[in-house]
Amino acid sequence: MHSASSIKQKFLKKWIMGLQLCNSSKKNMTIMERRKAIKLSADLALASVRNCTTRWSRALVASASQNDDNQALLQHIIGSDAAKHKKASIDVVANSTTSVAKKIASKKILKRSWGIRRVRKLSNVALKDPPYSIAKRLVKKRTQLLKNLVPGGESMDAISLIEETLDYMVWLRAQVDVMRSLARASERLDGK
Amino acid sequence: MNTPSSLPEMLHCADMTVLERQRARVKWQQDPLQLHAQSEGQRYYYGGGGELNGAFGLGQSIESLLGGGGGGVVFGDVPNHQIKPDPGVESGWLSSFDLSGLAYGACGFGGGTGLDANFAINRTLSCPPAVVAAAVSPAVTPAVTVEKGKESAVSEKMTQAGRESSKKRKTDKGHNTKIEDDSKGKRIKGCPEEGESKIMVQSNSNNNKEASASTSKENSKVSDVPKPDYIHVRARRGQATDSHSLAERVRREKISERMKFLQDLVPGCNKITGKAGMLDEIINYVQSLQRQVEFLSMKLAAVNPRLDLDLDNIFAKEMNPARTASFPTIDMLSDITNPAYLPFSPTQTVASCSGMEIGINPDSGLRRTISAPLSIPDTFVDSSCFSVIPAALCTTFPNSQ
Numbered sequence: 001m002h003s004a005s006s007i008k009q010k011f012l013k014k015w016i017m018g019l020q021l022c023n024s025s026k027k028n029m030t031i032m033e034r035r036k037a038i039k040l041s042a043d044l045a046l047a048s049v050r051n052c053t054t055r056w057s058r059a060l061v062a063s064a065s066q067n068d069d070n071q072a073l074l075q076h077i078i079g080s081d082a083a084k085h086k087k088a089s090i091d092v093v094a095n096s097t098t099s100v101a102k103k104i105a106s107k108k109i110l111k112r113s114w115g116i117r118r119v120r121k122l123s124n125v126a127l128k129d130p131p132y133s134i135a136k137r138l139v140k141k142r143t144q145l146l147k148n149l150v151p152g153g154e155s156m157d158a159i160s161l162i163e164e165t166l167d168y169m170v171w172l173r174a175q176v177d178v179m180r181s182l183a184r185a186s187e188r189l190d191g192k
Numbered sequence: 193m194n195t196p197s198s199l200p201e202m203l204h205c206a207d208m209t210v211l212e213r214q215r216a217r218v219k220w221q222q223d224p225l226q227l228h229a230q231s232e233g234q235r236y237y238y239g240g241g242g243e244l245n246g247a248f249g250l251g252q253s254i255e256s257l258l259g260g261g262g263g264g265v266v267f268g269d270v271p272n273h274q275i276k277p278d279p280g281v282e283s284g285w286l287s288s289f290d291l292s293g294l295a296y297g298a299c300g301f302g303g304g305t306g307l308d309a310n311f312a313i314n315r316t317l318s319c320p321p322a323v324v325a326a327a328v329s330p331a332v333t334p335a336v337t338v339e340k341g342k343e344s345a346v347s348e349k350m351t352q353a354g355r356e357s358s359k360k361r362k363t364d365k366g367h368n369t370k371i372e373d374d375s376k377g378k379r380i381k382g383c384p385e386e387g388e389s390k391i392m393v394q395s396n397s398n399n400n401k402e403a404s405a406s407t408s409k410e411n412s413k414v415s416d417v418p419k420p421d422y423i424h425v426r427a428r429r430g431q432a433t434d435s436h437s438l439a440e441r442v443r444r445e446k447i448s449e450r451m452k453f454l455q456d457l458v459p460g461c462n463k464i465t466g467k468a469g470m471l472d473e474i475i476n477y478v479q480s481l482q483r484q485v486e487f488l489s490m491k492l493a494a495v496n497p498r499l500d501l502d503l504d505n506i507f508a509k510e511m512n513p514a515r516t517a518s519f520p521t522i523d524m525l526s527d528i529t530n531p532a533y534l535p536f537s538p539t540q541t542v543a544s545c546s547g548m549e550i551g552i553n554p555d556s557g558l559r560r561t562i563s564a565p566l567s568i569p570d571t572f573v574d575s576s577c578f579s580v581i582p583a584a585l586c587t588t589f590p591n592s593q
Binding site: 158 | 450458468474475489
């Protein structure tokens, strides 16, 4: 499909486009605002270069589209088929939020129903506590952490989470590369 | 050795009816002869089991003998040093018993070679007995000399047996792969299972729960071995957890496969074993990348207040030349846009340059190839960026100012 270089070029183009739009839409931004705008545009550019085919990119777009201020930017970067993507991404968001809510609710119910028996069994379990259960708990904890890191990870299962993490990592790296080179360039320019 | 994987099954079978046990054995070694031997083995096993337990105290040797069906017969015979083959047993069988029995006795004498002897027995017994008999029959005559107590002959014969059995191991694919793949975890696996099996031998109670627990544990341990026949056996046992465990195994395989990719991708992750440690690395890496993005955006924001427009304009010329209007040098020719176009393309080549140095990275293959080299050209890119961009930008600045 793409080579890494073409990916980076595309990303840079989209990003600069987004930056431009931000710049033109809002004058005299504070440094924090600028930062936010830069990050948002970079994220959106990344997502749009990824064609919104992966879950993390859709989640990025979705999280951006929740804020009304970003609509113009979104339209601009994502482009003509923004509507389609937005729909999909909103679906993603809705799915994730509902599923998370459901999960929490079901967990609560489960806890309540197990509460009585738990107390009795607790001493028994604590006595045994086999090593593999400790490992399992560790892995679970880390998986949860990873879910929080990867955009849209809350609604993924283990396999897709790892796949998405793979993909996300590669693209994040490309993003970092481009941003770094641009930062260096602008720094250099600033020094002149 | 296939005892670690096969034994719990076998021992578990010992609690079942004879029919079930026979079926299990047939699955394990597709040899009809085994059925005869097995029933005998069982008889001897029940007769002399306790005594032998006391006499040898070698859980492994007991297992190995049990594992090989016919071994039970040898088991009963060896302590008395007399061979009592059943009249119904074929002569081929007899010879094989001779050999293994004597070998076992020999290993009892020569303490040093005990372990090897055990292995050899294991191997020979794990093969289909008929083949063993055929292959080993020339070695029966030396076996007589063994009885006289010549250990050199013993070792010779042992090696012979070992060789032959190893030959057969190659033919014996299903078990073979299991052996190879299990060899790593064998030591760890062997101990608890030995213990369990001992317990089961001694108690002989029909403790279903324990049995299922042990099998499930075994399931998880052998999970990384894709063997259709093995799964087949599992499925046939007809336990409620089976479909679940199958699905679980497939899932785990998938996860571990992807984890391997991730391991390749994350620098410094390939030395770490264990899922938790790997996840730690991955989390760290992703977090560091995200922080880098944050930091870089902050940096850009900090650098840009004065420069934002400039950079934007520089890039804007590339995007839409009309925007050069904001420049003071508007009255410069329209082909200013072309020189002004230049600074962007170097940055583009900078970006692409990093791609070039990575090599050809088609998107699909991106995951693997990108891993190591990307961190190195990074510095290259950035150093080249110093040289390329400012030069290009400087050319525009005199123009614009």
